[in-house]
Amino acid sequence: MGFSLGFLVGVFGVLVLSHAAYSTVQYRGLLKIMEEEFSGPPITVVAELLLGLVFSLWAALTVPGTFLSIHPHSEENMIVALPANLDFMVFNHRGKVFPVEMDLKLKH
Template sequence: MRISTGGLLALAGLVGLVHTTIAVIQYRQLLKLSQEEFESLPATIVLELILSAAVATLGAYLLAGPIKVIVMPAKGRSMDIGSQRTDFISFNMRSRAMPLDIPPLQLS
């Protein structure tokens, strides 16, 4: 089994994000033990988060491969005719037989 560069980058980015999550949890526990108030994360954790997210995004981009163009056949049906337009389907059900002049409920 061959692992691509995109797969390795995505995996490294995800491992970095998990490590960042664990570092944030440990930092918050340390603040609770020292009874300090949380104001912001240390710059090293924020930098690790940004780098891990960028590496994971780059890996996912490389893993996806090139974008393929969608080509409609020349003699095929057009998009307007070929679509099913499920938004406009109406259902015939028993509620159509109900009278329309039903008085509102009287709450007493």
């Protein structure tokens, strides 16, 4: 529990990759015994590599989080209001004439 699907897939992908590495080492050992030249890894290892690559890529893209929009007109990026310039706040405004009818007292 606690692990998302993406994370599990990532772990599986890394396992597949390390198995491919292990198989290659084994294959080279076998070649040495049979005294043949190493021309390339066997097709199963290549397939494993590709599969591991896809799994790891997918995990790397999903686990850290979702993508954020870079469009200036997307909901998150579109600026609809500028902040009120609070550093230049002026208290001498029309609210002074209509004080807030609030019964506020600090009770400490």
